[in-house]
Amino acid sequence: MHEVLCRALPTISKHETFEQPAIGNYNLPMLGYIASGLGMAAVAAGYQSMAPTAQWYGRAFTGRPRGSRQLALTYDDGPNDPCTLRLLEVLAKHSVHATFFLIGRYVRQRPEIARQIAHCGHAIGNHTFSHPLLIFKSRAEIVSELIQCSATIESAVGEHSNLFRPPFGGRRPAVLRIARQQGFETIMWSVTGYDWNARSMEEIEEKVVNKVRGGDVILLHDGGHKQMGADRSRTVLATDRLIARYKAEGHEFVTIPEMMKSAISFQPSAVS
Ligand SMILES: [Zn+2]
Numbered sequence: 001m002h003e004v005l006c007r008a009l010p011t012i013s014k015h016e017t018f019e020q021p022a023i024g025n026y027n028l029p030m031l032g033y034i035a036s037g038l039g040m041a042a043v044a045a046g047y048q049s050m051a052p053t054a055q056w057y058g059r060a061f062t063g064r065p066r067g068s069r070q071l072a073l074t075y076d077d078g079p080n081d082p083c084t085l086r087l088l089e090v091l092a093k094h095s096v097h098a099t100f101f102l103i104g105r106y107v108r109q110r111p112e113i114a115r116q117i118a119h120c121g122h123a124i125g126n127h128t129f130s131h132p133l134l135i136f137k138s139r140a141e142i143v144s145e146l147i148q149c150s151a152t153i154e155s156a157v158g159e160h161s162n163l164f165r166p167p168f169g170g171r172r173p174a175v176l177r178i179a180r181q182q183g184f185e186t187i188m189w190s191v192t193g194y195d196w197n198a199r200s201m202e203e204i205e206e207k208v209v210n211k212v213r214g215g216d217v218i219l220l221h222d223g224g225h226k227q228m229g230a231d232r233s234r235t236v237l238a239t240d241r242l243i244a245r246y247k248a249e250g251h252e253f254v255t256i257p258e259m260m261k262s263a264i265s266f267q268p269s270a271v272s
Contacts, residue, residue, distance in 0.1 A: 052169050052188040052219070060176065060186040061256070064215030064263050071251050072217045072259045073098040073239065074189060076127055076165060079106050079113035080223030083232035087222050088120050090236055094243045096253040097121050101165040101187075104129035104149030106228055111156035118157040123255035125163030125187065126150050131225040133170045142178045163187050163256055167225065187256055189219035195235045196221055204238035205245075212246070217256065 052062060064070055073091075078084040078100055091098055100117050102124060107114045118124055128134070129148040137145070146164065153160050164184035166175060171186070179186050191211040193204040208218055220239065224230025243253060254262070 052190065052192070060171070060188045061217070061260060061263075062188045063190045063217040064259060066213040066215055068215030069250060069252050070215055070254050070259055070262065071212065071246055072254055072256050073220065073242075074101065074165070074187070074217055074256065075099070075220050075222040075235075076101045077106075077131070077221045077223035077225050077230070078102055079110045079117065080228060080230055080232065081110055081113060083230070083236060084113050084117065084222045086233070086236045087239060088116060088122075090240045090243075091122070092120060093240075094247065094253075096243055097123070097255045097258075098253070099123040099125060099161075099163065099187075099256040100222065101125045101127035101163070102149070102153055103127050103131050103223070103225065104145075104152040105131075106223065107149075107152045107156050109228060114153065114156040118160070123163065123257050124153060124157060124160040125165060125256070126153065126184065127165050128167055131167040133168050134166050134175045135170045135172045139174065139178055142175060143182060146179065146182050146184065161257055185260070187217065189217040191216045192219040193235070193238060195232065195238065196224070198234055198238075201234045201237035201241065204234055205241050208238070208242055209245070214251070217259070218242075 063072070073096070075084075075087065075098060079102060084100075097120075100122055102114060102117075104126075114124070126146060126149045128145040129152065130145065132141070132145065134142055134145070150160075162184050164179050165187050166179075169188060176186050190213075191208055193208045195204045198204045198207070204220070212218070220235050221230075222232050222235065224232070246253070
């Protein structure tokens with residue numbers, strides 16, 4: 001059993017392990033791979049299928065118009081022991097709610113961590129059951145990944161959001177269409193901390209700070225898709241600093257459902 005974690009200050013241990021870089025929101029090896037097989041047209045298609053704010057392939061939420069006071073912290077690839085628990089402590093210390101996109105097979109392994117996330121008031125979304133790159137999967141496989149993940153989260157925490165984030169940010173029109181047909185809203189991001197291969201919390205903080213313009217959905221990771229136990233201590237520390245920094249500047253941290261709700265209610269006056 002874990003202690004409860006919505007209050008106490010964290011003691012963060014440094015781990016020795018470094019994860020292999022995951023495929024990010026888009027990256028050159030992936031584009032190169034696609035380009036070498038399919039030619040230049042595919043470069044554009046590849047970019048669109050991996051770039052977080054690209055909309056050719058269908059609608060996906062990436063935040064509020066620039067200049068909004070709202071910011072949304074989002075964490076992918078959990079639940080993860082112990083980093084998710086340390087992160088919950090940091091978020092609680094600042095009274096901030098975030099959004100967690102959980103991997104179904106990890107929820108099955110550690111349902112009590114998923115329950116703790118929900119108990120602390122954070123939003124929970126679907127990050128598929130086994131974290132495949134969906135652009136290479138069939139319709140049946142995509143549906144199965146979505147449904148299996150949702151069912152696993154449901155059995156751990158009960159009702160949760162209909163939010164979905166594709167693994168690696170990878171998508172094609174069919175992925176978004178299938179997700180929509182299954183009742184999901186696809187959520188991407190406008191800022192990433194590249195925390196999957198960051199060497200320090202300062203590096204993560206800098207990547208985020210360089211990109212934040214207000215109204216952003218910030219991508220970070222409390223876990224790693226390869227295995228449970230990924231070291232995300234730098235992300236936890238960077239979160240502490242980012243929240244302090246942006247709160248001091250007058251920003252408000254909200255969950256994705258809160259941000260989407262206010263985006264709708266403010267739409268008439270929203271200009272880009
Ligand atoms: Zn992921």
